[in-house]
Amino acid sequence: MSKLKSTKQSTRELFIEHAKKGDILLNQCIKCSNIMLETVYYCDKCFSNSFRQVPYIGKGRVVTYTIQSVVPEGFEDVNSYAWVIFKLDDCDMNVSGFLPGISTPADLPLGSKIKVVDFHDKHGLILQKY
Ligand SMILES: [Zn+2]
Known part of the structure; x- marks a missing residue:
């Protein structure tokens, strides 16, 4: 065990x-x-x-996401963020992660290019637009 x-x-x-x-x-x-x-x-x-x-x-395109205006612990400096599901470019796999700095759907059109930049112990993958 x-x-x-x-x-x-x-x-x-x-x-x-x-x-x-x-x-x-x-x-x-x-x-x-x-x-x-x-x-x-x-x-x-x-x-x-x-x-x-x-x-x-860890690069792909946004499939769907939810914008959250109440930020979790550890991200108090971020006004709002999106919980993003994106599809990897190199294989047919959807991965989810945390993208700071997104407050309206105009900030993140579906299909936007996204990449993994870090990992947070509590919140998982940290993403960035590129
Ligand atoms: Zn198998």
């Missing part, structure tokens, strides 16, 4: 390490090559639990 826990933690640490460099670490199924988020335990196509971790460039 404790072994499983420590494995999961190091996967998260690795994910964070990559995010801080602008990459998204994804799991690729060794059996069928299906790409999944690093939080899954079984392949959703073939139910294998053998993965290899593959870093992808």
Whole structure:
């Protein structure tokens, strides 16, 4: 049990390490090559639990988002932000993250280019328009 826990933690640490460099670490199924988020335990196509971790460039385009005007702890200097779902350029995977400085839909048209710039312990991926 404790072994499983420590494995999961190091996967998260690795994910964070990559995010801080602008990459998204994804799991690729060794059996069928299906790409999944690093939080899954079984392949959703073939139910294998053998993965290899593959870093992808954390750049993509905005698919949808929600604008929030009440900012969470740690972002008091930001007036408002968007919780963004974006599709990675390099694979067919949607990822979500936190984009500071968005107050109206005009600030962020759908399809805007977005990239991962950092990782926040509580709020996850930190994004930036580019
Ligand atoms: Zn699979």
